[in-house]
Amino acid sequence: MKKTVKLQIKSNFVNQFRSGYPLINKEAIKNINALKEEGTILDLFDENNHFLAKGYYGIQNKGRGWILTNNQHEVIDQSFFENKLNIAINARLSFYQDENTTAFRIFNGEGDGIGGLTIDHYDGYYVITWYSEGIYHFKKDIMEALKKIVDFKGVYEKKRFDVKGTYIEDDDFVIGERANFPLIVKENGIKFAVYLNDGAMVGVFLDQKDVRKAIRDKYAKGKHVLNTFSYTGAFSVAAALGGAVKTTSVDLANRSKAKTIEQFSVNEIDYEAQDIIVEDVFNFFKYAVRKKLNYDMVILDPPSFARSKKHTFSAGKDYPDLLKQAIQITSKKGIIVASSNCSTFSMKKFKSFIDKAFKESREAYTILEEFSLPADFKTRPEFKEGNYLKVVILSKN
Known part of the structure; x- marks a missing residue:
């Protein structure tokens, strides 16, 4: 007890x-x-x-x-977690039934009734992320509940709480059979190589699935695309599959190049026909302006906070200035995908950042589409900061 x-x-x-x-x-x-x-x-x-x-x-x-x-007499035990998991999984049956999507979230923290806990599905494997030592204390009950409800190949875990200020990295494997990596999963028909045992991030951010689909299906055809803060190049892959003439992926992390090559390769795209650049994005923008480079589409999805040798970026403070640099190298009638996962400001505030950047750049724009979290990332209206994703696709007039 x-x-x-x-x-x-x-x-x-x-x-x-x-x-x-x-x-x-x-x-x-x-x-x-x-x-x-x-x-x-x-x-x-x-x-x-x-x-x-x-x-x-x-x-x-x-x-x-x-x-x-809100029930004073409810007991927090295995059956409590079983009930929460059952409700969450039943709400996502359409994802399980979609042959073109094998990677999605089945439990989204407070949106599904248990803050501090997320569970993602990757082609029969599950990844549980624990965001505090407190929720980790319930691991036995939650694991037993999961075992009862789903047939899994294997389960991995991520401990996102601090021990001496660091992410806890160990093997991440918990139970079942180990996956062979890379594990190839699908999202709206796009293939991604993921590594469930490789630190805090597995290789693709599932919350951007609707945006990637829109880029592929509506916006990429015939365009030269710049993808900044590109991580493993997921947006670039979507653009290439959508008929982009060429993609340029820029990220500061050394491993981003090999990871991006891998994502292109699993989708049978010639990575040598694309540009994959390991560089500080802020330096790249300066270089692009100096060389008078222009792109038909610029994807801007920075982390909430980033620090390099010469630059510190905080989304709540610096996004307008970053966007101004993107505007400079976006061609007339070009498209900007402006995205932020920072939970400290609203979509309304984010749009004010966009407005500020365009006004200060003396340019006009038209909003084409907006996105927040996809259906598998359930949120609750009483907790607005839980719906953290803000994406605005706009055209430079």
Whole structure:
């Protein structure tokens, strides 16, 4: 039986929890010193001793845990997790039935009722990501629940909580049979090579599936495409499959070149006909301006925060300036795919960044399409920061 701690919530946070807000912020807790051991069950009460919600203690960024239920008498055990997983998987049956998509998310944290936990499916293999030591305390119950509900080939895990400030890297394999890597998965017919045992990231970001499909099906044909912060080149592959004349992929990481070559190769695209450049994107923009290079499509999907030898980038502060550089090298009537996964600002704010960049560049634009998280990345309206992805596809007039 898990230990339970009674938390008293400050009066100005009570309505937030009553309305379904799932994250327990430390600022909301009156008796913060009662929190001792992660994984402890938390019963939240208002200052008049009225029950609000039940959750667990787990340190994740500024949060101190997540709400699990509004039922005071609900027991947080294996059957609780089975129920949550069942509901989540039943909502994603269309993904399981789609022969052209074998990589997708089956459980998306607080969107599916358990903050701090995500589970992704890769052609019969599952990857569980634990975002705090607190949720990791429930590993046995969650693993047993998963075993009962799905037939899996094997399960891998990612521990995204800190031990001495570092990502915990070990073999990542948990149970079942080990996959042969690269494991080739499909997403809307596009093939991707993934490595489930290779650190925090496996080789493709599943939250961008709708955007990649749009690039391939609607926007890439006949275009010279620049893909910045390209990681393993997933957007470049989508563009090439969509009929792009040529793609140029730019990323600072040394391993990005070999990874991008691999993604082109598994899709039977001649990587030698593409440009794959290992370079600081900020330096590349300066080079492109100096050489008067122009692109028909520029894909701009920076991390929320990035640091290189000469540059520090923070999306909330620096995105307009970055976009201005992209505008400079985008041809007239060209397309910009502006994307951010930063959770600290809204789509409305993101659009204001776009507007600012174009106004300061003395250029006009037309928004063609907008994207947020795809259907398998379930979110909840009470927790807007959970719907972190913002993508605007626009045309430079």
